[in-house]
Amino acid sequence: MPEFLGPAIARDRLRVRLRELRESRSMLVEQVVSAVGWPASGLGDVESGARTIQPFALESVLSFYGCGDGETAELIRLARIAWTPLSQARHRLTDEYQQFVGYESEASRITHYQPLIVPGLLQTAAYAMAITATILGARPTDADVVTVVQVRRERQRVVENRLTAGDLLQVVAILDEVVLRRWIGGEEVMRAQLEHLLHQARQAHISLIIMPTAGGGHAGLGGVFELLEFPDSDDDDLVFIESATGDSLSRNPEVTAQYRGKVDRLRAEGEYGDRALRLIQDVLDGR
Structure with a gap:
């Protein structure tokens, strides 16, 4: 049976993996956002869970990290799920x-x-x-x-x-x-x-x-x-x-x-x- 996965857990898995990718390259948040042209607080907010990253914006970060096609596809999938609005938000x-x-x-x-x-x-x-x-x-x-x-x-x-x-x-x-x-x-x-x-x-x-x-x-x-x-x-x-x-x-x-x-x-x-x-x-x- 396929795993049930909703926006909350998808967001958590994505933010944890993005932090791991950055830290494994010994890079600061400021270095990454400067390279991909993000606002200074953007990636830090995503890694902390304060905001959700849109799939198209995630692609530029993963490309900069040099992620393979398989991992990129999985993280984009998580981003799409995480971007789904919760009905309770209204x-x-x-x-x-x-x-x-x-x-x-x-x-x-x-x-x-x-x-x-x-x-x-x-x-x-x-x-x-x-x-x-x-x-x-x-x-x-x-x-x-x-x-x-x-x-x-x-x-x-x-x-x-x-x-x-x-x-x-x-x-x-x-x-x-x-x-x-x-x-x-x-x-x-x-x-x-x-x-x-x-x-x-x-x-x-x-x-x-x-x-x-x-x-x-x-x-x-x-x-x-x-x-x-x-x-x-x-x-x-x-x-x-x-x-x-x-x-x-x-x-x-x-x-x-x-x-x-x-x-x-x-x-x-x-x-x-x-x-x-x-x-x-x-x-x-x-x-």
Whole structure:
């Protein structure tokens, strides 16, 4: 099966390879941009990931480096993929969140820990609108609420489209039991959300883990996070941390290792499979 590759990872692979090509020739950024006639900041911005290089501009750099036809064709392919605009760019999102959505759309395993609400990839539209309006203190029809719900639905649609195309991604959703018992949007909305969770938890690509309240404290109580893992060892895993004061995205190996450890502990202590399904059904049955 061909590898799934989207703009975020293509951009990362391209910038890393361009830096390797330059450094292997013991050249400074200024020397390269002077030779190919770029603005002084151009190549540095591309190598740092601050901007994406257009395919026609990349050709002049690769020609200057003396790259062979095979490598040139592959890097041009990456540039074309990287230049594809993300649909989320039309929404008013922070740079960090926009980057996160791009990487999430390409991860092979998405692990989302959420102690307060249903993880976004598993929310119904009605639940998403109700919880977003509550968090923002706004009406469900307000523009900011509608934008968040649209982006959430787009994230879900990306997963659906990848599965339809045969991409074997995995979604690990970890939530606290209290999330099931916090009735958001009224009884009708919440019952539909719980039934949706039951349905989703039976899908082959989803692992649902519930942290029971009777279990006391656990490693996830530090807050919301999403760990994005990629199949190629050359692509750095990422952690996205969401908070009320701002979002952060880290590819630091020490940070991602720390959160992989959190995930391992949560998986070991949480309820999953039939036990998780029974917890949801108990709430639906009023127990």
